[in-house]
Amino acid sequence: TELSFACSGLDFVYPGSKQPALQDIDLTLRPGILGIAGSTGSGKSTLCRVLTRQYPVERGMLYFSGSDVNDFSLDTFRDQISYVSQQPVLFSGTIAENICLAKPDASRKEIVRVARLAAIDGEISRMADQYETIVGERGIRLSGGQKQRIAIARALLADRPVLIIDDALSALDVETERLVFSGIKSCHKGKIVLIVSHRLKLLSGTGQVIIMDQGKIIDQGDHQQLLARNVLYQTMAAKQQRREDA
Structure with missing residues (x-):
């Protein structure tokens, strides 16, 4: 169908x-x-x-x-369906654990790939613990924009039809938004976005x-x-x- x-x-x-x-x-x-x-x-x-x-x-x-x-x-x-809201929910684990929520067996390579598509890899790489950074309860240690992009990376990794x-x-900001949109466009083939x-x-x-x-x-x-x-x-x-x- x-x-x-x-x-x-x-x-x-x-x-x-x-x-x-x-x-x-x-x-x-x-x-x-x-x-x-x-x-x-x-x-x-x-x-x-x-x-x-x-x-x-x-x-x-x-x-x-x-x-x-x-x-x-x-x-x-x-x-x-993957659904990303304006105020996405993160749990108190590492950034990597938050990204691979829907695909717990994802490799680090897969996690980094979707983080790049969501234009967040650069910021994660500059953190002391990188992908092992603990985000704190509800992602309190991250900015609103970082939380949104981690949630988008999570949705891209889940790779669902919608x-x-x-x-x-x-x-x-407008430039980061453009990068994220370009990442979403690059992997939406055959999907409803x-x-x-x-x-x-x-x-x-x-x-x-x-x-x-x-x-x-x-x-x-x-x-x-x-x-x-x-x-x-x-x-x-x-x-x-x-x-x-x-």
Whole structure:
């Protein structure tokens, strides 16, 4: 069966809330890189959480490679997906142990390869204990950007069919972000990659971008198409350009 992820009329309301967080989402993801843009609170992260079944989904709304997601056990389903959040969870072990969480028998060569792709190898190599550096409880001894890149290296090593990066490049400067994106692109062949970001320059490198607003998908196209026709996208782009020029 061809790898795909499809939502059909997907609605979602957070427990205890009356306001829908997602409304009537129709979306089919196939291998390639897709970006998600939208202002804060537009439903981007909620969509990622629902896609990864952090919340239950009614039957008939979400399909993985043609089968309803409810037909898979949670473990089997999650073995198909790597999810990196804005504040990834690291445990109090070494950097190497944190990277090879999903593949404990990984060789040092494999660990270094994904750390390079995630643009973190240089910084690790400058640490006194390098890959044996203890990260501390929840990664307290590392910066936000280092934690994000270690989590991305971990996801690349896991090498699952779907990779979801939910604003997990937010703590990086533009140049480092570009290097990480280039690393992700170099090994995404045949995989579905979903990248949520506020930075439209980053999303311009994806094949398609969907724009979310108030829990709905309001447009989908490539960066140039959206710049030409979508007012919300134009406004976001102009704001970011002004910030860069300031």
